Amino acid sequence: MRFSVALGCVPLLLLCCAPSVGQENTPKTTSSPLPSKENFHLFLLVGQSNMAGRGKVTPADQTAHPQVLMFDKSGNWVPAVDPIHFDKPKVVGVGLGRTFGLEIAKDNPDITIGLIPCAVGGSPIATWEPGAFDKATKTHPYDDALKRAKQALPAGELKGILWHQGEGDSTPEKAALYQEKLHALIERLRRELNAPEVPFIAGQMGQFSESPWSEARKQVDQVHQDLPSQVPHTAFVSSTGLKHKGDRVHFDADSYRELGRRYAQAYRQLQTTDSQP
Template sequence: MINSFLMVGQSNMAGRGYLNDVKQIYDEKIKMLVNGRWQTMTEPINFDRPTSGIGLAASFAGAWRLKNDQEEIGLIPCSDGGTSLDDWAVGGALFENAVFQAKLAKKISKLSGILWHQGENDSFGGLSALYYDKLSIIVDAFRRELDVPDIPFITGGLGDFLSGGRYGKYFTEYSQVNDALQKFAETNPNCYFVTAHGLTANADGLHFDAISQRRFGIRYFESLYEKKNILAPLASENELIRIIQDRPLTKKEQGALLEIDFACGKISLSDLEEKLGLLNDQSN
């Protein structure tokens, strides 16, 4: 049985890390939900915008696989960039879509957690003061609608770089949102907070860069696995990223990646057939 995780929030959960900045994670036992069916995960996972890129979910799943090497994990991408808590209000399009997708996943998996990252769009104009109460309503509704009253809910903090970036004037209350997120985790059962301390941004000063997303995913998994808040960077982050990204691929996985490269026009048909032939020779 696949263990599945719902991905909800805005652009930093969807992922905007540059695809070429890190080695891709590919594992046939890491799935993503597409049209109600599981496909082997490829990045970007959460294609909400043409700018979609590396998010935290792939390294989260990779870390999960290190602890569960015989089991499959499924990711349910439902994040949408530039959205506020009001956009995620119960009964709204984003909320209803996430519930619908998660219910589809529940038919073919065990829903095992909710991964949330959101808050940039509630970091100005006094909105941070309303954050705790609004989030409480949304999380309670997710658990009720999906009939998972005790499901772990993992949320991450906003980046410390926000106030100094290109769009800094829009995030004057980001630290108050972080306080609300941490308070929420501390005062609600099976809810956990993951710090963004030490993580860095793309040149826009708004989105976590690719390596930071990899590190963030490790922290999210550690929070889930240990059932606790993660309030400081983990000493093992970089080593775990290396292990996950450099995992030896099976012949089947290598062949699948070659087929993808061919379908995307990265290699010619003759190159594909030559490389597949070499793989087959190695198997004999």
């Protein structure tokens, strides 16, 4: 099933060879044509800090792959190397996005994956509504994501929306509204991006023994788990067995990579299911 989003093309790709970790050398740049629109599969990455990623970056995480690109802060298509996100530059690190892209790229050597990073650390779902402002980052998470998506989409075809969020809504008052807000967000993104059946994949918050879940967090988690049975073309990704980086909130780098593989498997399963008559 294809999800055609927008017309037009972007003529040039700005390729940046990322420096090794710890280096501050200015990367070399060259120009190269983007793949054809139908062979450029785009994925929107939204949510809060566990989507942005807080894992430790290694040189391997900054190794460019010709089939996996990202839409950077300046609006250029560049090699997808960690950190992909830029919501909080002092703490952002390895996330799930790059591994997801590498996994999907392996499935088809003829396609290129384009990641559109838009997550904002600490953002509750109320900031993922039109006009909402996030004071901590001085951004408008939903409005900014929509603007970046519309800038990126003429180059390719939107194939999925990846969501990891929920910690910011794990209070009794917010959790009670979470299902309504998440379902509305999915419908709104699909409508605004002209992609009514685009897959939406939600990941589970960290299950860390040192931080038992409150009833409110369990309620938010249940909303995520119930998505496939309540909203068409959605999937849920478990975090069972994954570890935190020492802060009891964020996954460690290896767990982010595993989470990326799990998102990729959920996407494959959705493709199989949606292609059946």
